[in-house]
Amino acid sequence: MNPIHFFTLGYYQEYLFIGIIFGIIIGIYAYFRVKYALNKVDLSKNKKLSINIIIPIIALLCCLNIWSTAAILTLYLFLSSVTADVIRIIWKYLLKDKYLNFIPKCHKKGILALIIFAVIIISGVYGMNHIELTEYNLTTDKIDNESYSIVWVSDVHYGTVQNPQLVKESISKINDLKPDIVVLGGDIVDERTSKEDMTEIFKELGQINSTYGTYYVFGNHDTQPSSTDYENGNRTFSDEELNKTIRDNGITILCDEKTKINDDIVLVGRSDGSWEDRIDRIDTCKILNESDLSKYVVVLDHQPVEYEENSRQGADLQISGHTHGGQLFPYAIFEKLMGHLIYGEYHFGNMEQIVSSGLTGWGWPMRNEAKCEYVLININ
Known part of the structure; x- marks a missing residue:
């Protein structure tokens, strides 16, 4: 460190x-x-x-x-x-x-x-040095005679505070799950990840075998301007290099874009909302109104924001990360007092919201709130 x-x-x-x-x-x-x-x-x-x-x-x-x-x-x-x-x-x-x-x-x-x-x-x-699988089972009447498994991995912050070997072991375990869809939910790298580590982690993630592909939505750390970080220095790779590396490893970026899976599921990948009081992106109403709501609509958003509006617009599931489950006591208490979603499963109307604590953590090489995890969501 x-x-x-x-x-x-x-x-x-x-x-x-x-x-x-x-x-x-x-x-x-x-x-x-x-x-x-x-x-x-x-x-x-x-x-x-x-x-x-x-x-x-x-x-x-x-x-x-x-x-x-x-x-x-x-x-x-x-x-x-x-x-x-x-x-x-x-x-x-x-x-x-x-x-x-x-x-x-x-x-x-x-x-x-x-x-x-x-x-x-x-x-x-x-x-910080133990990663677990967390599993959720959801049901829907929008999908006939099929079931789907989605693996969500976010907040890896690769090469910073956790042993890289633990991350690689988790990727191997994800492969054993044989998921239908893999979503990388942002902050896979951050402002302290070296260019070499950035290249390495996306090569590893690109080797995950998923039936319908691996998708990426950006987080607030992996999209920081090249001239800015929290340490008065510059990132060692540009946004263009980051995007190219992701795509070169067979990973599809969804940035305020959507894609349909097997005519059953619509994945809506959102650009990152930056911080909650400075959201500047395509309006959620517009992007969901243009989606086929007769299908099972999954909103992929790094930060757990706009969930109530997504529910009103007809989304069935929103998956997020960003919070690290608080990571260190007492940050989770403060976040909860501010009314933020921190960790676990929430219900808003007919929509489920799942917030992951992330595969690793940020900044501090410790975690005593929530756990390090990757998430498996079974949709039946």
Whole structure:
């Protein structure tokens, strides 16, 4: 991992206020927690004061950019310490078991908090390095005497935070499923994927055997302008090179386009909506009004947006990714509070919406929200 990523995985000024609030809260807590830990330590008063001031300042600075590994680790240290405080209080007032007499001492020295912190980090690394199959079974009366299987793979962010071998093993398992349709749902690569890795991953994905082909819809990361990324550097491949590589490997790009499968299913591939408050693409009403709604209409959209409108217009299924299922606690909580779809299966009228957490994750080499997955959807 590039050392610069520890401090920045993209800076957005609109999140600075949140970072300041978190930093102040954690900084104040750190001041009193460190003061308590140093209470009976044999240090001069000036040294204790210096430590008491320096550590809260470091905590505040680490929290300013909430999209950084530094902020996440600081938050988890804070949560681990608070959890240790709660355990200490429970022991003092409810348990006082002689076999648990080690708790006060471990708590004061911070050992208990560090153990909890280690568990969080280890479980997060484990979560990022295990990929599972998630299966959904849907029924429809629009298809006679046939069943179809769709595999959805999104948010690979290849060559960044996950072992590439795990991705290749998942592609092999997808082949074993013998799917009818494969959809690559965007962010297969991102702003930190090298040109070599970009070429490699689409060569691997192009070898998936699917009865009716493999299709691609773009995400917000793989379509960034060549002059922009989150690291003050340039992508090593252009949009033209990306598109050519995808097509050269037998993968069909659907960008506000549709295609019919065996006169039963209509796949409607959407261009990426960028961010939810800046959607600039063909109106969903227009593209669906031009579709044969007597067929089973599947909207493929990297981000889970416009789902209510798609339902009203007669779509039967929408498949999305982008959210990573939150990836790291507590991001999923914030997203849910904002009313966003995060992970799993939702129902809007007669339409199903499936949101995948993605094959990998972005930025941080950890995951403790949802799981790494590829999705199999059986339509019967």
